[in-house]
Amino acid sequence: MDKNARLKYIVDFLEDKKGVNPLVLDVSKFSNVTDYLVIIDGFVSRHVSAMGVSLAREMKDKFKERPLRVEGLQAGEWVLVDYGDIIVHIFMPGVRDRYNLETLWKEGQVVSFA
Numbered sequence: 001m002d003k004n005a006r007l008k009y010i011v012d013f014l015e016d017k018k019g020v021n022p023l024v025l026d027v028s029k030f031s032n033v034t035d036y037l038v039i040i041d042g043f044v045s046r047h048v049s050a051m052g053v054s055l056a057r058e059m060k061d062k063f064k065e066r067p068l069r070v071e072g073l074q075a076g077e078w079v080l081v082d083y084g085d086i087i088v089h090i091f092m093p094g095v096r097d098r099y100n101l102e103t104l105w106k107e108g109q110v111v112s113f114a
Contacts, residue, residue, distance in 0.1 A: 001063065003085060007036055008113045010088060013058055014040050017051045019090065025108030037108065038088040039101055045076030051090050052079035059083070 001009070011022045019040040028035035042048035052073055059065045065083065072079040077095045081088040089101060 003035065004111075004113075006063075006083075007038065007086060007111065010038055010055065010059075010086065011040070011113070013055060014038075014051055014088075014090070017054055018043070018047070019051055021093075021096075023102065024111040024113075025102075025105050026111050027105055027108040029109075030107055031105075034082075034087045035085045036087070036111065037101065037105060038086060039091065039096065040089070041091050041093050041096055043093075045092060047076075048079050048090050048092055049073045049076035052081050052088075055081055055088060055090075 007024055011024060015022060019042060022038065022040045025037045026035065027037055042051055052070060056067050056070055059067070068082045068084055070079070070081050077092045078099070079090040081090070
């Protein structure tokens with residue numbers, strides 16, 4: 001599966017799990033850490049944690065792809081699921097505003113699936 005298809009699959013999957021306000025940024029031109037960031041909101045900490053667990057399970061079951069790491073499941077305010085070339089950030093809305101990754105990575109190109 002190519003990278004754009006994986007990105008779209010991840011966003012669609014998280015939206016099916018009731019994630020809101022998705023944003024995908026292509027940071028490949030200036031990041032040596034990853035190529036894409038997926039940023040999405042959950043509603044409460046349990047929801048944020050559940051989306052992270054569900055995504056890791058889905059990618060493993062469907063594509064045999066395990067994340068390099070998953071962080072933040074206990075607190076559930078900011079869950080990070082790292083696939084190397086794609087890093088998924090699942091936030092509580094206030095936490096997303098506080099860290100404002102969109103501004104930090106403002107040079108990133110917004111990816112649209114239209």
